[in-house]
Amino acid sequence: MKSTDFIVIRNNLQQCKMIEMHLPDPAALPTDALLVKVSRFAFTANNITYAVIGEQLKYWHLFPAPEGYGIIPVWGFGEVLASKHPDVEIGETLFGYFPMATHLVIEASDVSKRGLRDAAAHRQEVSPVYNAYARVSGDPTYAGRQGDYRALLLPLFxxxxxxxxxxxxxxxxxxxxxxxxxxxxxxAFGLAHLLHQRQGIRVIGLTSNGNVGFVTSLGCYDEVVTYDHITAMPAAEPVAYVDMAGNSALRETLHRHFGARMVYSGRVGLTHRASEPDEPALPGAKPVWFFAPDQIRKRAKEWGPGGVDQRFSAAWAGLAPRLPEWLDVIERRGPSEVREAYLDTLQGRVPPKQGLILSLAE
Known part of the structure; x- marks a missing residue:
């Protein structure tokens, strides 16, 4: 058996290609191993961020590729084609972190009714969340379009x-x-949806001229400002800045505009991929990376077993009904379609209202 893998040159993401890799004979899988067919996965600008910081945060280690190349991780669904674990059946559906490929071999560990973990040695340098797979067979909240929404937004939300x-x-x-x-x-709009519900908090969205209509239509921003008008914003009151763009020039402009009234500057995303390695000291709060695993660990300890999941599930239940009006799910299948979707996302050509669900299988 062979797997089709979509690989990119790590230091030149524009360069990408398909390769075929040999898979082990299902009958010869090691004890507890699973052979999984990657059935469909979401692809967003967040996956480009995974690639941009792949070296730094060890994402390239998750799914080995030839020297100098990498396989971008994606959130999606897989079907168990062969199982050497006594508690995992052929035909089961798993939801989790997969490669942009047609197949994956998982070393199943910590198997429970709800999920399992990939114990492969090369995957252990990242946060445990990236090695966990939910067992979702028969769960209607992961089926069909609801499943697509989860793949597209659950990790981001x-x-x-x-x-x-x-x-x-x-x-x-x-x-x-x-x-x-x-x-x-x-x-950003997931965060805006949550912030909008907080008493006394005003949410301001920065966007390009072409996306003003979409951002305004979401209804969760109190004000929408285009990038060419940010210095016209009133600068008399304290502001907190959450940087999804990763644009050094934009960050500097905002800091110099608000000065000491920039009381928080958190770096979260890299949608613009325009960060400079050596940035000048800026007025206001020092820009800091927000590291989600730290907050999860803190809250897991404070809220106790299941506390994070319970609160997150309630938040997701509030968001999910809005998604059909906010997103059009676009499905694209086959190597050439996946390549085109990847390059469109890399170049920022995917309209924000579109949510891409891809599969390398024809």
Whole structure:
């Protein structure tokens, strides 16, 4: 058997190709191993962020590729084709972190009724969340279009949820105005949806001229400002800035405009991929990376077993009904379609209202 893998040159993401890799004979799988067919996966600008910081956060280690190349991780669904684990059946559906490929071999560990973990040695340098797979066979909330929404937004909305919780825990550092760059991105509008429900918090979205209509239509931003008008914003009150764009010039402009009234500057995303390695010292709060695993660990300890899941599930239940009006799911299948979708996302050509669900299988 062979797997088709979509690989990119790590230091030149524009260069990509398909390769075929040999898979082990299902009958010869090691004890507890699973052979999984990757049936469909979501692809968003967040996956490009995984590639941009793949070296830094060890994402390239998850799914080995030829020297100099990498396989971008994606969130999606897989079907168990062969199982050497006594508690995992052929035909089961798994939801989790997969390669852009047609197949994956998982070393199943910590198997429970709800999920399992890939114990492969090369995968252990990342946060445990990336090695966990939910067993979702027969679960209607993971089936059909609901499953597509989960693949597209669930991991991103967890980040939105954690940023919202972190800011609220710190009383927004004294600010009542929260500015989000790349306001049309899925992580940003998930966060805006949560912030909009908080008493006394005003949410300002920064976006391009072409995305103003979409961002305004979401109904969760109190104000929408285009990038060419940010210095016209009033600068008399404290603001908290959540940077989804990762644009050094934009960040500097905002800091110099608000000065000491920039009381929080959190770096979350890299949708613009325009960060400079050596940035000058800026007025206001020092820009810091928001590291989601730290907040999860903190809250898991404070809220006890199941506390994070319970609160996140309630937040997701509030978001899910809005998604059919906010997103059009576009399905694309086969190597050439996946390549085109990847390059469109890399170049920022995918309209924000579109959610891409891909499969390398024809």
């Amino acid at each position: 967890m980040l939105s949820f954690l940023v919202d919780d972190f800011l609220a825990e710190n009383d927004f550092y004294g600010a009542r105005n929260v500015i989000l760059s790349s306001a049309s991105s899925k992580t």
